[in-house]
Amino acid sequence: MVIKILFVIFVGLAGGIAVGSGFVAFLAVLGIIPRLTQLTKTMKMIIWYQWAVVAGALIGGMGSLRDPAIFFPSLTLIPLGLAGGIFVGAMAAALTEVLNVFPILAKRIGIEDKIVVLMMAFVFGKIFGSLYQWLYLVGR
């Protein structure tokens, strides 16, 4: 019995370590945090950003595994949604950067100086696609 419990604890811990380190490694490769510190000029606080990620992952893990409820007004969800969207959007942008999407595309069609226009197409496409899914497609 004790061995069973210990084994389950060990497996849980091992799984958690795999997921957690994978998450952090993914964030590190994409380089979102350095980018945000560069924008806000808060390089010195980078250690606190590290703890923000750790705390967020822990709270998110607990929230998704233990079904808590804190009974806040639903308006609280607006900033949360915005924050989540910005995070995912920055991740998507970082991913296109890692994959060299924009440089190759701009060179192919020869609009290297109008790359902003190209990027805005991506941005509006994302907003439109996401709104379309949640407002129309899901409720159909």
Add this chain to the structure above:
Amino acid sequence: MEETIYIRMRHRVQIRPNDTVLLKDIAQIIAHERIHQDLQNLKVYTFKAQDNNIIIIDVMEVIEKITRAFNSVEVQAIGPSQSIIEVIYQKKRMSVPFFVLTWLLLFFGSALAIIYFHEDVSMQATQQKIYTIITGRVEARPLIFQIPYSIGLGLGMILFFNHVFRKRLNDEPSPLEVEMFNYQQDLDRYVSLTENKESMKRIDGH
């Protein structure tokens, strides 16, 4: 008699506006004692009002100035071939609101990412779950979360590539500009190696 001067450009130097940049500020110098002092205080660059906050000084400029000021010297440049001079207009104070915003962004972002992973990468289930956690109610279509989320997607992308704040406070390039540059460098390296027949030699001579 020719004298040898060794200089090594510093990689990155910070100055205040209206400073005069001396040779000792931007380079390490080894020279004969007799001219060392004069060499250290050689003016290399004077700040101009219309300057950007990043100035590049090439080693060739420095060598030209040295050879003009001292005759019969030989300059040996070692290390980086240019210095980046960064003009610091005012002491950078850390902005607390920006810090708090970024902290919260990363916090909620990571929480969302982990819930998303646990919910079998279904964003819809993730959003329903977050709605239930916050309000305690079950909602099949939590639009109050989904609409800000959709707008945030675009904002995040703009934020990452920094194209809204086109009037940048500094001259630091955006990641996109760096990426274009890197890609061009890769292409240049490729053509310079493959188009040059002398760069590779094979046994059978083909």
